[in-house]
Amino acid sequence: MVIETDRLSKQYRVTFAVRDLDLAVAEGSISAFLGPNGSGKTTTIKMLLGLTHPTSGAGLVFGQPICDDAASVKIRQRTGYVGEDKRLYGYLTVGETLSFVRSVYPAWDRDREQALLRRFDLPLDQKCQKLSKGMRTKLALVLALSRGAELLILDEPSEGLDPGAAEQLLEAVVQAAADGTSVFFSTHQIAEVERVADHVFIMNRGRLVFRSPMEEIRENYRRIHFAFPGRSPTEEMNVDGVFRLRPEGHTLSLVVTGNLESITQRAQSLGAISVDVQPIGLRELFLESVEEGRS
Amino acid sequence: MILHKTLWRKSWLESRTRFIGAAALLLLVIGWDILDSEHGMRQFDRIPPIAFTQYVAYLYGSHFQLVWIASVVMLGLGGLVREDRLGTAQFTLTLPFRRRQWILVRTALGLIQASVLALIPVLVIPLAARFVGHSYPAWEALKFSALLWAAGIVFLFGAAFWSSLLSGEFSATAVSGVSALLAFTAQDYLYRWIPSFRFPYFNMSAFLAGYDFLNRTTGLLEGWPWPGIVKSLCAAGMLFWASITIIERRDF
Numbered sequence: 244m245v246i247e248t249d250r251l252s253k254q255y256r257v258t259f260a261v262r263d264l265d266l267a268v269a270e271g272s273i274s275a276f277l278g279p280n281g282s283g284k285t286t287t288i289k290m291l292l293g294l295t296h297p298t299s300g301a302g303l304v305f306g307q308p309i310c311d312d313a314a315s316v317k318i319r320q321r322t323g324y325v326g327e328d329k330r331l332y333g334y335l336t337v338g339e340t341l342s343f344v345r346s347v348y349p350a351w352d353r354d355r356e357q358a359l360l361r362r363f364d365l366p367l368d369q370k371c372q373k374l375s376k377g378m379r380t381k382l383a384l385v386l387a388l389s390r391g392a393e394l395l396i397l398d399e400p401s402e403g404l405d406p407g408a409a410e411q412l413l414e415a416v417v418q419a420a421a422d423g424t425s426v427f428f429s430t431h432q433i434a435e436v437e438r439v440a441d442h443v444f445i446m447n448r449g450r451l452v453f454r455s456p457m458e459e460i461r462e463n464y465r466r467i468h469f470a471f472p473g474r475s476p477t478e479e480m481n482v483d484g485v486f487r488l489r490p491e492g493h494t495l496s497l498v499v500t501g502n503l504e505s506i507t508q509r510a511q512s513l514g515a516i517s518v519d520v521q522p523i524g525l526r527e528l529f530l531e532s533v534e535e536g537r538s
Numbered sequence: 539m540i541l542h543k544t545l546w547r548k549s550w551l552e553s554r555t556r557f558i559g560a561a562a563l564l565l566l567v568i569g570w571d572i573l574d575s576e577h578g579m580r581q582f583d584r585i586p587p588i589a590f591t592q593y594v595a596y597l598y599g600s601h602f603q604l605v606w607i608a609s610v611v612m613l614g615l616g617g618l619v620r621e622d623r624l625g626t627a628q629f630t631l632t633l634p635f636r637r638r639q640w641i642l643v644r645t646a647l648g649l650i651q652a653s654v655l656a657l658i659p660v661l662v663i664p665l666a667a668r669f670v671g672h673s674y675p676a677w678e679a680l681k682f683s684a685l686l687w688a689a690g691i692v693f694l695f696g697a698a699f700w701s702s703l704l705s706g707e708f709s710a711t712a713v714s715g716v717s718a719l720l721a722f723t724a725q726d727y728l729y730r731w732i733p734s735f736r737f738p739y740f741n742m743s744a745f746l747a748g749y750d751f752l753n754r755t756t757g758l759l760e761g762w763p764w765p766g767i768v769k770s771l772c773a774a775g776m777l778f779w780a781s782i783t784i785i786e787r788r789d790f
Contacts, residue, residue, distance in 0.1 A: 292632050295789040312636055312786075320634040330625035334551060346544050347633055383629075 614697025
């Protein structure tokens with residue numbers, strides 16, 4: 244695992260920003276970190292990078308403890324990060340910023356830097372304070388990708404980007420993953436996740452409420468509607484493989500993670516008069532996970 | 539890793555304007571005071587008139603102190619908390635350096651810059667004195683500058699301390715200024731208002747001007763205020779330790 248956390252928590256006075264987070268991100272994966280605003284995604288990322296100190300629990304990145312000062316430097320040596328804010332030193336030009344960061348990373352890949360600069364069309368002579376948010380994001384991405392990082396942590400990288408720039412960003416991320424870099428990114432763009440991610444983690448109110456490989460979602464996750472002649476048997480249907488269960492009058496709506504056949508058989512034995520099985524998208528799963536937290 | 543040029547480059551780029559501004563201010567004030575010394579010395583209205591060396595000693599004990607403190611306070615401002623307000627702290631802190639390294643380099647550079655500023659009077663006073671028909675020993679200016687430096691680092695580290703607590707550019711500056719003012723005046727008020735106050739008296743202004751070792755007839759220093767130097771270094775050390783502790787524990 245490239246990232247592992249064990250009951251990682253961050254508490255601000257009486258509020259938990261992150262609570263008992265058990266995260267396991269596989270090496271070489273593209274893992275998406277979803278959640279509503281304020282769900283604890285950014286706080287988690289900050290803890291992984293040593294920007295914020297956990298209140299309790301533990302975390303490892305590359306097997307190095309995130310709370311250890313010296314280990315945190317080693318983690319950052321091998322990690323590329325594009326933060327939520329994407330602010331860079333306004334007094335440096337794009338070219339100076341590249342040279343500044345290049346001097347810190349011995350494994351800097353000049354070829355990749357040049358290729359990305361060509362792709363993103365960044366003005367080398369322009370001061371960073373004059374760059375648009377999209378340009379700043381592109382530059383941050385060049386800095387993160389060119390350092391020879393083994394792990395990319397991106398916090399809402401496509402926020403504020405036009406569709407063309409967002410597409411370029413996704414291509415760069417996929418390319419990085421193809422080159423062997425693990426990617427862990429938070430986003431609100433579910434369509435992006437469906438396109439590029441192979442693992443999904445969903446946070447809500449500081450807790451991890453959902454985790455699954457994308458392949459499993461596509462192959463095994465289904466929504467089933469059962470219609471019953473009378474009151475829907477909610478408790479009797481809460482069996483193995485049921486992820487979410489919602490009674491709506493005479494019908495029962497289920498999100499299942501597998502075990503489809505035996506769930507259907509059980510519903511029929513309880514008197515279900517119709518069965519409707521549909522594939523479920525990540526967007527629905529996200530809403531189900533978050534709704535559950537709200538209720 | 540403290541020798542990594544990136545750390546120094548960033549610290550220099552972020553402090554150079556303040557440093558150059560402080561140097562220009564010192565240069566202007568000292569240069570003007572010396573070039574205008576004939577007029578300045580006449581203000582004393584003494585018979586016989588005061589010697590040039592006495593006039594210089596007077597300058598070290600008067601408004602020059604204020605200019606010096608303002609200069610070193612400027613050098614101590616800025617840092618990671620200010621960066622947090624500007625939005626660049628995440629970028630800085632995700633580079634592979636410890637927070638302690640950033641602070642150490644910034645502080646070391648501040649000390650070097652304060653040393654350079656302290657050398658300005660050593661160069662300017664003897665040189666400008668020649669233009670107005672006087673002479674002043676560079677060694678004497680160096681002794682005064684050593685006192686300026688020793689007292690100045692308390693204010694330098696004080697400004698760094700407040701900058702590690704307060705993110706607002708003006709709040710850190712204002713509180714540093716008020717702290718400097720209190721360092722000069724608080725003890726006098728405490729002794730006046732609380733008769734039982736028994737803390738050993740330390741007059742910052744007198745220390746900066748070397749009053750305890752100043753020959754008032756010649757205007758030259760005849761010794762070193764070692765207790766004051768030690769106290770200054772201890773106070774600066776404590777402020778430095780407090781700044782590091784605050785920054786290392788802070789969430790960004």
